[in-house]
Amino acid sequence: xxxxxxxxxxxxxxxxxxxxxxxxxxxxxxxxxxxxxxxxxxxxxxxxxxxxxxxxxxxxxxxxxxxxxxxxxxxxxxxxxxxxxxxxxxxxxxxxxxxxxxxxxxxxxxxxxxxxxxxxxxxxxxxxxxxxxxxxxxxxxxxxxxxxxxxxxxxxxxxxxxxxxxxxxxxxxxxxxxxxxxxxxxxxxxxxxxxxxxxxxxxxxxxxxxxxxxxxxxxxxxxxxxxxxxxxxxxxxxxxxxxxxxxxxxxxxxxxxxxxxxxxxxxxxxxxxxxxxxxxxxxxxxxxxxxxxx
Amino acid sequence: xxxxxxxxxxxxxxxxxxxxxxxxxxxxxxxxxxxxxxxxxxxxxxxxxxxxxxxxxxxxxxxxxxxxxxxxxxxxxxxxxxxxxxxxxxxxxxxxxxxxxxxxxxxxxxxxxxxxxxxxxxxxxxxxxxxxxxxxxxxxxxxxxxxxxxxxxxxxxxxxxxxxxxxxxxxxxxxxxxxxxxxxxxxxxxxxxxxxxxxxxxxxxxxxxxxxxxxxxxxxxxxxxxxxxxxxxxxxxxxxxxxxxxxxxxxxxxxxxxxxxxxxxxxxxxxxxxxxxxxxxxxxxxxxxxxxxx
Amino acid sequence: xxxxxxxxxxxxxxxxxxxxxxxxxxxxxxxxxxxxxxxxxxxxxxxxxxxxxxxxxxxxxxxxxxxxxxxxxxxxxxxxxxxxxxxxxxxxxxxxxxxxxxxxxxxxxxxxxxxxxxxxxxxxxxxxxxxxxxxxxxxxxxxxxxxxxxxxxxxxxxxxxxxxxxxxxxxxxxxxxxxxxxxxxxxxxxxxxxxxxxxxxxxxxxxxxxxxxxxxxxxxxxxxxxxxxxxxxxxxxxxxxxxxxxxxxxxxxxxxxxxxxxxxxxxxxxxxxxxxxxxxxxxxxxxxxxxxxx
Numbered sequence: 064x065x066x067x068x069x070x071x072x073x074x075x076x077x078x079x080x081x082x083x084x085x086x087x088x089x090x091x092x093x094x095x096x097x098x099x100x101x102x103x104x105x106x107x108x109x110x111x112x113x114x115x116x117x118x119x120x121x122x123x124x125x126x127x128x129x130x131x132x133x134x135x136x137x138x139x140x141x142x143x144x145x146x147x148x149x150x151x152x153x154x155x156x157x158x159x160x161x162x163x164x165x166x167x168x169x170x171x172x173x174x175x176x177x178x179x180x181x182x183x184x185x186x187x188x189x190x191x192x193x194x195x196x197x198x199x200x201x202x203x204x205x206x207x208x209x210x211x212x213x214x215x216x217x218x219x220x221x222x223x224x225x226x227x228x229x230x231x232x233x234x235x236x237x238x239x240x241x242x243x244x245x246x247x248x249x250x251x252x253x254x255x256x257x258x259x260x261x262x263x264x265x266x267x268x269x270x271x272x273x274x275x276x277x278x279x280x281x282x283x284x285x286x287x288x289x290x291x292x293x294x295x296x297x298x299x300x301x302x303x304x305x306x307x308x309x310x311x312x313x314x315x316x317x318x319x320x321x322x323x324x325x326x327x328x329x330x331x332x333x334x335x336x337x338x339x340x341x342x343x344x345x346x347x348x349x350x351x352x353x354x355x356x357x
Numbered sequence: 358x359x360x361x362x363x364x365x366x367x368x369x370x371x372x373x374x375x376x377x378x379x380x381x382x383x384x385x386x387x388x389x390x391x392x393x394x395x396x397x398x399x400x401x402x403x404x405x406x407x408x409x410x411x412x413x414x415x416x417x418x419x420x421x422x423x424x425x426x427x428x429x430x431x432x433x434x435x436x437x438x439x440x441x442x443x444x445x446x447x448x449x450x451x452x453x454x455x456x457x458x459x460x461x462x463x464x465x466x467x468x469x470x471x472x473x474x475x476x477x478x479x480x481x482x483x484x485x486x487x488x489x490x491x492x493x494x495x496x497x498x499x500x501x502x503x504x505x506x507x508x509x510x511x512x513x514x515x516x517x518x519x520x521x522x523x524x525x526x527x528x529x530x531x532x533x534x535x536x537x538x539x540x541x542x543x544x545x546x547x548x549x550x551x552x553x554x555x556x557x558x559x560x561x562x563x564x565x566x567x568x569x570x571x572x573x574x575x576x577x578x579x580x581x582x583x584x585x586x587x588x589x590x591x592x593x594x595x596x597x598x599x600x601x602x603x604x605x606x607x608x609x610x611x612x613x614x615x616x617x618x619x620x621x622x623x624x625x626x627x628x629x630x631x632x633x634x635x636x637x638x639x640x641x642x643x644x645x646x647x648x649x650x651x
Numbered sequence: 652x653x654x655x656x657x658x659x660x661x662x663x664x665x666x667x668x669x670x671x672x673x674x675x676x677x678x679x680x681x682x683x684x685x686x687x688x689x690x691x692x693x694x695x696x697x698x699x700x701x702x703x704x705x706x707x708x709x710x711x712x713x714x715x716x717x718x719x720x721x722x723x724x725x726x727x728x729x730x731x732x733x734x735x736x737x738x739x740x741x742x743x744x745x746x747x748x749x750x751x752x753x754x755x756x757x758x759x760x761x762x763x764x765x766x767x768x769x770x771x772x773x774x775x776x777x778x779x780x781x782x783x784x785x786x787x788x789x790x791x792x793x794x795x796x797x798x799x800x801x802x803x804x805x806x807x808x809x810x811x812x813x814x815x816x817x818x819x820x821x822x823x824x825x826x827x828x829x830x831x832x833x834x835x836x837x838x839x840x841x842x843x844x845x846x847x848x849x850x851x852x853x854x855x856x857x858x859x860x861x862x863x864x865x866x867x868x869x870x871x872x873x874x875x876x877x878x879x880x881x882x883x884x885x886x887x888x889x890x891x892x893x894x895x896x897x898x899x900x901x902x903x904x905x906x907x908x909x910x911x912x913x914x915x916x917x918x919x920x921x922x923x924x925x926x927x928x929x930x931x932x933x934x935x936x937x938x939x940x941x942x943x944x945x
């Protein structure tokens with residue numbers, strides 16, 4: 064089956080993915096395809112974490128990987144995404160992982176008969192990121208119901224925010240957003256940052272796009288850091304057991320100060336670690352679940 | 358041994374390669390080098406199908422692969438092709454697959470002591486493409502003798518055409534070419550497209566280079582499509598059992614209309630599928646046949 | 652442990668690395684991590700030999716590899732080297748191989764908890780190159796003590812020269828340098844090329860940077876070749892058992908004439924071959940030696 068967005072999955076399916084990811088991490092679940100499965104990774108946007116943790120997940124499952132590079136492919140001769148993906152289907156890869164700059168690129172891939180795993184589409188969804196965020200929260204608090212999350216930054220343009228808010232609400236979490244007015248998304252609860260900070264269990268930061276900040280809003284990095292960046296003083300206002308998350312790459316001393324990146328409350332590198340295990344669970348589900356959803 | 362062009366191979370050797378490819382596809386032949394063979398893929402031109410189906414073939418044979426990228430190599434410091442290939446020989450790779458923009462680049466590689474498999478040289482040869490075309494025809498008709506093929510497009514500049522015509526004639530096929538006068542190659546039979554279409558068993562389309570079409574010939578894509586493109590009306594004029602082939606990437610609605618790409622007579626994606634198996638057969642032959650031909 | 656520069660290693664450790672490399676080459680030492688170790692190769696500068704021979708070494712040890720490409724990574728979004736490497740640590744790679752354009756880039760990587768193997772930093776060190784040079788000398792002469800080496804070329808800007816001279820002197824070799832005055836490094840013995848040539852056991856050539864030669868020194872390639880290049884006439888003046896080495900890529904007919912590259916005294920391609928085995932020894936040491944030196 065395809066895994067394109069979490070909206071397509073039932074709550075029980077999401078819970079099962081997270082449980083499997085935690086089992087993979089603990090070592091109580093093991094799968095070895097023994098080199099018999101080949102997965103192609105097609106990244107049409109720069110990526111370090113998502114790309115290489117998918118590759119790592121594939122290795123841990125005993126898959127072989129094909130690393131597609133747009134620059135040296137027939138895309139340069141004008142070949143379409145559909146024809147490129149159909150080629151990978153034809154040569155016999157077992158599943159395909161795609162990150163693409165276009166929203167819902169997968170709508171163009173209706174007639175593909177191998178599982179597609181979405182590694183991020185435009186400003187829309189980023190299901191593996193949401194799952195690794197959820198896994199990190201679940202490991203920390205053992206539950207979702209009733210937890211309060213504050214997401215700070217460019218809510219409007221963030222696929223991480225969009226992917227997360229809906230699934231978090233489905234899981235019973237209370238999600239608040241904050242940041243500059245210009246970044247507000249009318250669809251979600253918008254609150255005062257300083258007021259809400261001491262009340263939440265999870266502070267989730269988003270990456271700032273400098274172009275948007277400086278050109279469209281005439282706001283300097285320093286001012287953003289001053290108004291919305293998390294620093295060690297703001298960390299002190301957080302609840303005792305509250306944690307800090309960021310999908311990365313982060314801008315040091317813009318949305319997050321240097322002294323917070325690896326502080327006691329930060330789960331940023333744990334998120335990256337967990338990313339490998341949720342991706343293992345996603346790949347396993349995509350390969351094994353024959354229900355048709357594309 | 359090297360596999361540089363099909364001209365170097367006897368008809369029996371070609372038949373044997375095709376038989377082995379078909380056996381690999383059926384699963385009646387299996388080889389597993391078990392990670393003990395390492396093959397380097399050197400692609401100096403953009404490629405999706407050829408590149409990744411060679412990689413897939415290597416994986417299916419249990420080989421490890423090294424993916425060379427020109428942009429990040431010492432070629433950028435002026436290192437020659439010979440010295441690059443000699444480096445791969447020195448570090449111990451077992452065979453090398455090369456696509457290069459230069460005709461007969463392999464003439465510069467006389468003193469190399471590992472097998473070279475040509476994945477396409479300039480406008481000259483593309484032996485793995487020819488073999489996958491032949492395999493597709495053989496699967497379809499069970500024979501070559503007496504089959505009629507019509508190749509349409511830029512015959513003069515196409516390595517697919519050049520590679521194919523000679524070997525097809527050696528195998529007893531009748532090969533005709535058609536397309537704009539400017540693309541004609543004096544060495545081959547040139548016929549009227551509409552007249553020949555209903556008489557052939559195989560219609561083989563070639564990819565149009567827009568630069569050449571629009572700048573050198575002042576012909577629009579629409580006009581080309583109108584005059585020489587295959588569309589569903591032309592498909593209806595074909596013989597009942599005739600098939601359509603294209604080496605891909607194809608230009609939709611130029612040499613082939615959207616509704617023909619995946620029509621019943623199209624073998625385009627089957628060609629891609631077969632590409633993996635002929636490449637397995639080529640690699641096996643290159644690794645195992647110690648006859649010296651370089 | 653990290654392997655950043657040979658200065659950090661005791662003479663006995665260097666000797667042990669070389670012995671292990673020779674055993675790997677002979678086949679009397681074998682290690683197979685059986686796909687359980689994953690090594691990431693991060694090359695921030697063009698490289699053919701070093702990059703692919705590290706990959707080959709990793710394959711021969713039964714490791715899986717992740718090939719990082721700067722161009723398609725989050726470095727493009729401004730992510731730092733530290734945060735990039737911390738990401739690879741987080742996703743669970745077992746060791747990391749880095750080539751970087753900056754001198755001592757590793758000083759920025761203090762808090763990394765997986766082994767770092769330096770594959771070349773700026774103009775400073777290139778430990779795997781030094782080790783493969785030493786292995787080639789050891790195979791040839793069976794010892795280091797008392798051997799005379801003449802290094803010719805741009806001593807001042809060469810990380811190969813810098814890495815080599817210090818370790819060679821520690822091993823009891825006499826190292827002399829020569830070339831244009833502009834390339835002289837005051838720290839090392841500088842001699843007349845023609846006078847010293849017949850007296851040394853090893854002639855080690857360095858790659859010429861044309862930019863520096865032509866723009867800064869107004870010297871043509873032809874003049875450099877004439878004054879300092881090794882050609883078959885100069886080869887005749889060498890001692891009977893003396894050998895020629897070059898780290899490559901070499902500029903044919905600049906620092907080395909065409910007829911010398913593969914002459915009887917040249918060990919250039921043997922150096923490349925040996926590079927795989929010293930890198931196997933380095934990786935094994937990095938993975939197995941838990942002493943902390945970062």
